[in-house]
Amino acid sequence: MEGIAIRLQGLWKSFGQTPAVGGVDLEIRDGEFFSLLGPSGSGKTTLLRLIAGFETPDQGRIELAGQEVTGLAPYERDVHTVFQDYALFPHMTVEQNVAYGLRVRKVPKAERLARARQALAEVRLEGYGRRRPDRLSGGQRQRVALARALVGRPRVLLLDEPLGALDLKLRQQMQVELKALQREVGITFVLVTHDQEEALTMSDRIAVVDRGRIAQTGTPAEIYERPATAFVASFVGVSNLLDGETAHRIAGSPGTYSIRPEKIRVLTESAGPEEPEHATATGTVAEVVYLGDATRFVVDLDGGGRLTALQQNLETSSAEVAAYRGTRVRLRWHRRHAVRLPS
Amino acid sequence: MRTEAGRDPGRRLAAILRRRPRLRPVLLLTAPLLWLTVLYLGSLAVLFVSAFWTTDSFTSQVVKVWTTDNFHALLTTPVYRQVVLRSVAVALAVTVLCVLLAFPVAFYTARVAPPRRRPLLVAAILTPLWASYLVKVYAWRLILSEGGLADWMLAPFGLRGPGYGLPATVLTLTYLWLPYMILPLHTALEQLPAGLLDASADLGARPARTFRSVVLPLVLPSAAAGSVFTFSLSLGDYITVQIVGGKTQLIGNLVYSHIDLDLPMAAALGTVPVAVIVLYLLAIRRTGALDNL
Ligand SMILES: Nc1ncnc2c1ncn2[C@@H]1O[C@H](COP(=O)(O)OP(=O)(O)OP(=O)(O)O)[C@@H](O)[C@H]1O
Numbered sequence: 001m002e003g004i005a006i007r008l009q010g011l012w013k014s015f016g017q018t019p020a021v022g023g024v025d026l027e028i029r030d031g032e033f034f035s036l037l038g039p040s041g042s043g044k045t046t047l048l049r050l051i052a053g054f055e056t057p058d059q060g061r062i063e064l065a066g067q068e069v070t071g072l073a074p075y076e077r078d079v080h081t082v083f084q085d086y087a088l089f090p091h092m093t094v095e096q097n098v099a100y101g102l103r104v105r106k107v108p109k110a111e112r113l114a115r116a117r118q119a120l121a122e123v124r125l126e127g128y129g130r131r132r133p134d135r136l137s138g139g140q141r142q143r144v145a146l147a148r149a150l151v152g153r154p155r156v157l158l159l160d161e162p163l164g165a166l167d168l169k170l171r172q173q174m175q176v177e178l179k180a181l182q183r184e185v186g187i188t189f190v191l192v193t194h195d196q197e198e199a200l201t202m203s204d205r206i207a208v209v210d211r212g213r214i215a216q217t218g219t220p221a222e223i224y225e226r227p228a229t230a231f232v233a234s235f236v237g238v239s240n241l242l243d244g245e246t247a248h249r250i251a252g253s254p255g256t257y258s259i260r261p262e263k264i265r266v267l268t269e270s271a272g273p274e275e276p277e278h279a280t281a282t283g284t285v286a287e288v289v290y291l292g293d294a295t296r297f298v299v300d301l302d303g304g305g306r307l308t309a310l311q312q313n314l315e316t317s318s319a320e321v322a323a324y325r326g327t328r329v330r331l332r333w334h335r336r337h338a339v340r341l342p343s
Numbered sequence: 344m345r346t347e348a349g350r351d352p353g354r355r356l357a358a359i360l361r362r363r364p365r366l367r368p369v370l371l372l373t374a375p376l377l378w379l380t381v382l383y384l385g386s387l388a389v390l391f392v393s394a395f396w397t398t399d400s401f402t403s404q405v406v407k408v409w410t411t412d413n414f415h416a417l418l419t420t421p422v423y424r425q426v427v428l429r430s431v432a433v434a435l436a437v438t439v440l441c442v443l444l445a446f447p448v449a450f451y452t453a454r455v456a457p458p459r460r461r462p463l464l465v466a467a468i469l470t471p472l473w474a475s476y477l478v479k480v481y482a483w484r485l486i487l488s489e490g491g492l493a494d495w496m497l498a499p500f501g502l503r504g505p506g507y508g509l510p511a512t513v514l515t516l517t518y519l520w521l522p523y524m525i526l527p528l529h530t531a532l533e534q535l536p537a538g539l540l541d542a543s544a545d546l547g548a549r550p551a552r553t554f555r556s557v558v559l560p561l562v563l564p565s566a567a568a569g570s571v572f573t574f575s576l577s578l579g580d581y582i583t584v585q586i587v588g589g590k591t592q593l594i595g596n597l598v599y600s601h602i603d604l605d606l607p608m609a610a611a612l613g614t615v616p617v618a619v620i621v622l623y624l625l626a627i628r629r630t631g632a633l634d635n636l
Pocket residue numbers: 015019020038039040041042043044045046047194
């Protein structure tokens with residue numbers, strides 16, 4: 001099959017009783033920045049290790065670039081990994097670490113040194129080649145691990161929470177760099193993360209992993225705007241989940257619905273629906289949280305139930321928003337933003 | 344307050360120590376340091392000094408005149424030179440054998456055996472250390488005796504046991520010091536992060552390559568640390584060679600046989616293993632082994 005870098009079919013893997021990966025089907029395209037997003041223990045690392053070949057599946061099939069690799073050892077797969085803890089060789093210099101994959105494949109020394117230097121330049125670590133990994137900061141180690149995995153130009157690069165150990169500032173900077181690097185080299189990246197913001201900002205497509213299964217696959221916008229399950233809605237971003245009587249009253253028909261807080265406008269009670277596609281509900285402001293750039297309103301609805309709404313602080317200031325507590329308001333949103341979830 | 348604190352010696356000391364934190368370890372280490380200098384370095388110094396004395400050849404009395412005759416004899420007498428070289432060769436052979444035997448054992452106990460059984464295996468490796476040294480050596484004397492276990496087991500292959508002599512000495516010493524090599528190797532292999540082996544395979548290395556380029560370099564310092572024990576214990580031994588060594592002479596029993604007749608010569612001979620071990624330590628310091636001791 002052309003254009004498919006990784007295909008997983010009916011993949012199962014158990015450690016003891018409960019399956020860590022329980023029936024995963026997935027296709028990752030060539031050149032894609034793909035993220036596996038899920039909470040801790042959902043089986044992301046196990047999935048990655050199955051692709052890399054460190055674990056063998058109990059059932060199912062793994063294809064890389066159309067070739068079945070299910071039974072192959074890691075060293076027989078054209079896949080390199082950036083490990084969660086980097087796994088740099090402590091007895092080698094940075095340069096030797098980066099050149100290791102080339103040395104193993106018997107690339108001549110001069111070429112391998114040149115390529116290692118170039119890879120270090122790509123991750124902006126020129127001049128660090130002679131150092132030992134233990135003399136580097138966390139962010140620098142992360143870059144060495146990246147250079148080491150990239151230098152052999154594998155078909156697929158697997159990254160297991162590569163930014164998890166970095167502080168927020170550095171993490172955001174590395175997110176931008178990683179994305180730029182991926183565009184530059186054009187290699188398929190599979191990123192494991194539990195950080196929904198990271199997945200949303202970096203990925204071409206995301207698979208949300210829930211207890212060893214794929215809950216939804218799609219572009220960041222699809223995942224965010226049209227979550228397929230209640231789990232996806234609550235895990236990716238913040239969401240109002242409505243069900244039962246409240247859902248029936250507000251959405252007009254029974255079912256479970258998800259509405260993002262930023263899609264809900266907070267208006268004075270007297271305001272009406274402007275357009276026919278708008279839905280509204282009245283209630284009393286129970287809580288006001290000033291977030292700096294925005295304000296979060298928690299509103300107790302008249303017929304029961306609660307909705308959270310997020311408003312940008314375009315004109316209001318902190319002193320003014322606090323005065324909203326206890327006032328009567330009308331909430332308004334577009335009907336298509338109330339996403340119906342399968343029950 | 345101030346004067347009161349000044350009068351109480353305990354408090355005064357506490358105050359001084361607070362102001363000068365560097366004095367604290369000095370105080371703490373005074374007793375062990377005294378012990379070390381007086382008893383250990385002191386006796387080494389006495390050994391070294393007495394090596395420069397001589398003995399009255401008629402009365403065998405020590406004569407305290409300053410002379411380098413003993414060292415001169417040590418360097419020029421062929422027998423002494425041979426014994427020194429033989430002793431170093433034995434210590435090296437024992438060390439090499441220990442590494443070769445200990446590695447597979449440690450690899451099994453640290454990485455192959457099921458994790459729950461590992462503590463038991465380590466305990467099993469340690470048990471011989473609880474038995475008396477003499478009992479173990481005499482056991483080997485029995486094993487290696489004429490018509491003993493070694494002969495009996497090798498007989499079907501048309502071979503015989505090594506009997507008593509140099510090979511028997513090396514064999515017995517290897518048996519005695521093997522646990523000192525297995526333990527550091529076991530620890531090193533057990534602490535080897537699995538992630539490094541994964542990373543190596545991930546980058547295309549087959550198991551043999553991973554072993555050569557990742558496992559070996561990382562456990563080498565521990566092997567060197569173990570070799571400090573196997574080497575120096577072998578070099579200092581004089582009992583094993585007496586029991587299973589036949590007529591073999593090593594530095595240890597040479598020293599022993601000189602003690603009654605010529606104490607200064609014995610002392611001069613005794614400085615040889617000290618010097619060799621210092622050289623050995625300097626040589627392996629470069630592997631980083633001493634950081635792990
Ligand atoms: N080698 C193993 N032996 C036993 N159980 C394992 C092993 N590896 C993973 N598991 C179990 O499989 C499940 C999934 O683990 P996995 O490491 O894939 O999760 P994860 O999504 O990567 O989590 P995290 O975000 O915390 O890294 C967990 O319940 C874990 O306990």
